[in-house]
Amino acid sequence: xxxxxxxxxxxxxxxxxxxxxxxxxxxxxxxxxxxxxxxxxxxxxxxxxxxxxxxxxxxxxxxxxxxxxxxxxxxxxxxxxxxxxxxxxxxxxxxxxxxxxxxxxxxxxxxxxxxxxxxxxxxxxxxxxxxxxxxxxxxxxxxxxxxxxxxxxxxxxxxxxxxxxxxxxxxxxxxxxxxxxxxxxxxxxxxxxxxxxxxxxxxxxxxxxxxxxxxxxxxxxxxxxxxxxxxxxxxxxxxxxxxxxxxxxxxxxxxxxxxxxxxxxxxxxxxxxxxxxxxxxxxxxxxxxxxxxxxxxxxxxxxxxxxxxxxxxxxxxxxxxxxxxxxxxxxxxxxxxxxxxxxxxxxxxxxxxxxxxxxxxxxxxxxxxxxxxxxxxxxxxxxxxxxxxxxxxxxxxxxxxxxxxxxxxxxx
Amino acid sequence: xxxxxxxxxxxxxxxxxxxxxxxxxxxxxxxxxxxxxxxxxxxxxxxxxxxxxxxxxxxxxxxxxxxxxxxxxxxxxxxxxxxxxxxxxxxxxxxxxxxxxxxxxxxxxxxxxxxxxxxxxxxxxxxxxxxxxxxxxxxxxxxxxxxxxxxxxxxxxxxxxxxxxxxxxxxxxxxxxxxxxxxxxxxxxxxxxxxxxxxxxxxxxxxxxxxxxxxxxxxxxxxxxxxxxxxxxxxxxxxxxxxxxxxxxxxxxxxxxxxxxxxxxxxxxxxxxxxxxxxxxxxxxxxxxxxxxxxxxxxxxxxxxxxxxxxxxxxxxxxxxxxxxxxxxxxxxxxxxxxxxxxxxxxxxxxxxxxxxxxxxxxxxxxxxxxxxxxxxxxxxxxxxxxxxxxxxxxxxxxxxxxxxxxxxxxx
Numbered sequence: 001x002x003x004x005x006x007x008x009x010x011x012x013x014x015x016x017x018x019x020x021x022x023x024x025x026x027x028x029x030x031x032x033x034x035x036x037x038x039x040x041x042x043x044x045x046x047x048x049x050x051x052x053x054x055x056x057x058x059x060x061x062x063x064x065x066x067x068x069x070x071x072x073x074x075x076x077x078x079x080x081x082x083x084x085x086x087x088x089x090x091x092x093x094x095x096x097x098x099x100x101x102x103x104x105x106x107x108x109x110x111x112x113x114x115x116x117x118x119x120x121x122x123x124x125x126x127x128x129x130x131x132x133x134x135x136x137x138x139x140x141x142x143x144x145x146x147x148x149x150x151x152x153x154x155x156x157x158x159x160x161x162x163x164x165x166x167x168x169x170x171x172x173x174x175x176x177x178x179x180x181x182x183x184x185x186x187x188x189x190x191x192x193x194x195x196x197x198x199x200x201x202x203x204x205x206x207x208x209x210x211x212x213x214x215x216x217x218x219x220x221x222x223x224x225x226x227x228x229x230x231x232x233x234x235x236x237x238x239x240x241x242x243x244x245x246x247x248x249x250x251x252x253x254x255x256x257x258x259x260x261x262x263x264x265x266x267x268x269x270x271x272x273x274x275x276x277x278x279x280x281x282x283x284x285x286x287x288x289x290x291x292x293x294x295x296x297x298x299x300x301x302x303x304x305x306x307x308x309x310x311x312x313x314x315x316x317x318x319x320x321x322x323x324x325x326x327x328x329x330x331x332x333x334x335x336x337x338x339x340x341x342x343x344x345x346x347x348x349x350x351x352x353x354x355x356x357x358x359x360x361x362x363x364x365x366x367x368x369x370x371x372x373x374x375x376x377x378x379x380x381x382x383x384x385x386x387x388x389x390x391x392x393x394x395x396x397x398x399x400x401x402x403x404x405x406x407x408x409x410x411x412x
Numbered sequence: 413x414x415x416x417x418x419x420x421x422x423x424x425x426x427x428x429x430x431x432x433x434x435x436x437x438x439x440x441x442x443x444x445x446x447x448x449x450x451x452x453x454x455x456x457x458x459x460x461x462x463x464x465x466x467x468x469x470x471x472x473x474x475x476x477x478x479x480x481x482x483x484x485x486x487x488x489x490x491x492x493x494x495x496x497x498x499x500x501x502x503x504x505x506x507x508x509x510x511x512x513x514x515x516x517x518x519x520x521x522x523x524x525x526x527x528x529x530x531x532x533x534x535x536x537x538x539x540x541x542x543x544x545x546x547x548x549x550x551x552x553x554x555x556x557x558x559x560x561x562x563x564x565x566x567x568x569x570x571x572x573x574x575x576x577x578x579x580x581x582x583x584x585x586x587x588x589x590x591x592x593x594x595x596x597x598x599x600x601x602x603x604x605x606x607x608x609x610x611x612x613x614x615x616x617x618x619x620x621x622x623x624x625x626x627x628x629x630x631x632x633x634x635x636x637x638x639x640x641x642x643x644x645x646x647x648x649x650x651x652x653x654x655x656x657x658x659x660x661x662x663x664x665x666x667x668x669x670x671x672x673x674x675x676x677x678x679x680x681x682x683x684x685x686x687x688x689x690x691x692x693x694x695x696x697x698x699x700x701x702x703x704x705x706x707x708x709x710x711x712x713x714x715x716x717x718x719x720x721x722x723x724x725x726x727x728x729x730x731x732x733x734x735x736x737x738x739x740x741x742x743x744x745x746x747x748x749x750x751x752x753x754x755x756x757x758x759x760x761x762x763x764x765x766x767x768x769x770x771x772x773x774x775x776x777x778x779x780x781x782x783x784x785x786x787x788x789x790x791x792x793x794x795x796x797x798x799x800x801x802x803x804x805x806x807x808x809x810x811x812x813x814x815x816x817x818x819x820x821x822x823x824x
Contacts, residue, residue, distance in 0.1 A: 054823055355821070
């Protein structure tokens with residue numbers, strides 16, 4: 001028996017006047033999702049707890065059975081995982097921007113002219129960095145998308161209790177990083193970071209890419225500005241914790257980072273953009289191929305488009321994307337046998353809010369040997385009448401493992 | 413967007429034969445509450461957890477987003493807040509009775525003849541108290557209603573792990589207070605309390621009020637007997653915790669104490685008695701005036717009459733009071749725009765129990781942008797079919813802040 005948790009990112013919504021007081025999911029034509037509802041067990045889920053507005057990261061952490069209040073120390077570690085840096089418990093990780101500073105070290109462009117696809121050779125230069133007095137600390141940079149990058153510090157006596165260097169506005173110098181508590185670890189880390197920011201400018205201001213950008217009248221990516229410090233938590237891998245051989249099929253670095261952090265294998269999909277223009281055919285083909293032909297027995301799948309449309313406040317884009325997922329992805333999932341499928345969202349991203357909200361999301365389970373209820377549609381309203389009632393993200397792994405016949409008995 | 417949490421104290425009940433097996437709330441004619449249910453989101457709530465019989469204090473603590481198991485150290489601190497003593501973390505607070513003792517220091521009347529409205533000058537005398545060897549401890553008395561008072565001890569090295577002085581029956585001396593653990597703090601506090609009880613007799617036995625009472629053949633209030641020790645917990649104020657400017661409109665010292673403890677402003681209402689005879693016109697006028705014209709953005713409102721009728725086991729008083737609140741208060745609330753209203757109870761006070769029970773209470777939310785459900789009546793039974801399903805008191809603040817657009821996102 002295999003298991004799939006499919007997350008339609010940001011799927012949940014609120015009723016909209018332009019849809020006759022229906023949510024996009026209610027208004028969309030979704031014969032395959034409705035078929036799943038009809039043959040399954042339905043309910044609503046708070047991925048963290050009722051009313052709490054989850055990030056996609058904290059929601060997925062919770063759904064994978066980890067406590068986000070313990071594990072989520074900051075975004076840095078998950079970004080680092082997401083771009084493929086191997087991080088270890090105790091590492092301190094940061095999100096970074098490449099920015100542009102002038103000769104007076106004033107930030108003139110926080111995003112270095114939104115530089116794209118050229119940062120890897122600048123990163124290579126940054127990775128040569130040595131800071132006097134900190135020879136014991138390993139300094140690892142890695143490029144992310146666009147002007148984004150991550151920084152990982154590895155060594156003894158470091159702390160994530162340090163402030164951001166990001167000045168948040170242009171026209172100011174990068175902020176001096178300060179210790180947020182009185183520990184020598186925080187003081188050391190803050191001092192090191194301040195030196196890293198300065199040294200990054202020395203190392204890359206004359207980098208060939210930057211000289212070319214200056215010649216082309218583009219802002220050079222001549223400094224790196226870290227923020228969002230987080231200590232990499234020490235957690236048991238999903239496979240060890242639940243006795244699984246798990247894989248993740250996701251579109252965004254953020255979700256891949258969570259999966260990597262949980263020790264899951266990442267299966268990349270060509271043409272997966274994380275937007276409504278993503279290649280759903282490639283996504284479902286990758287899913288079907290791996291469910292049917294690989295040794296993986298558990299899959300976390302994240303499809304991101306509905307969340308993007310929600311953030312954009314684009315109701316018809318959200319509705320149409322849901323219909324496309326229904327047609328291209330869900331129709332094929334319906335053919336799987338010997339598989340427990342949980343289909344839900346990580347959070348609501350209502351069109352009216354254009355951001356995540358604390359509303360619960362619909363959730364449904366398909367598979368053999370379930371207590372089928374009388375819900376015939378998959379949406380936020382119908383789901384409240386289902387047999388699952390109201391559960392939490394932290395219940396999902398226990399439930400799917402039980403239906404997969406893989407959960408240990410607690411007690412005798 | 414403003415927010416209101418309106419608590420109808422003790423509203424929940426159980427079906428009664430004399431009401432055709434309906435609860436008082438089911439049997440009452442409540443067109444306005446039903447209208448709120450119809451246009452809102454409904455459910456049931458356990459203010460602490462299913463089956464737990466909450467006090468009004470612990471229920472309100474939970475509903476305000478604090479953990480009563482952490483914060484509720486005893487009733488003393490909340491009583492002290494309730495009567496307007498400014499308490500600080502670490503203070504040890506007690507509820508006290510004025511009692512009558514005879515020359516042999518035997519309690520002859522635990523409530524000093526239910527003395528009323530004369531205790532403030534006796535309290536003034538008690539506040540002159542100095543105890544030899546305890547000059548470093550500040551001793552603060554404050555009158556409450558009737559024979560009730562509070563005592564606050566402030567200083568280093570004190571503890572709330574001490575027993576009550578209240579002998580519970582007449583014909584005995586006040587109990588010797590003993591330390592409940594082996595700490596020197598508890599020993600010190602117990603010793604101090606024993607001296608305070610003795611010294612209170614010396615200070616007030618010949619107080620003019622008492623001489624007058626003796627002359628009138630009334631039992632003098634000639635000793636003070638503390639009980640219910642609690643250390644004032646160190647909590648973040650509601651305003652700091654949630655970014656609010658909050659106020660409380662309540663009728664009883666107990667609820668005002670909780671609100672003051674949470675750092676809320678108290679808005680007093682003339683004629684608010686906490687009984688079924690309370691001035692509901694004044695209450696709703698105060699609510700409307702403050703919601704419409706003040707800078708407060710969040711209100712905790714408590715209307716107490718249903719609880720009183722429940723404790724008295726008076727079914728028709730409870731039913732009629734509910735109808736009066738519906739007519740006078742809820743009708744006006746329905747006119748508010750740009751306001752999220754959560755209307756619920758802190759606990760059930762069933763007529764058949766004449767005390768609080770662990771039954772969940774109905775809860776409903778009104779406001780813009782909600783997933784309206786198909787519940788058309790407000791009562792304990794209909795509420796179980798609503799879209800909120802079953803939530804907890806500790807979810808209330810997160811949910812209302814989310815609908816008010818005031819909650820931070822946890823994660824990215």
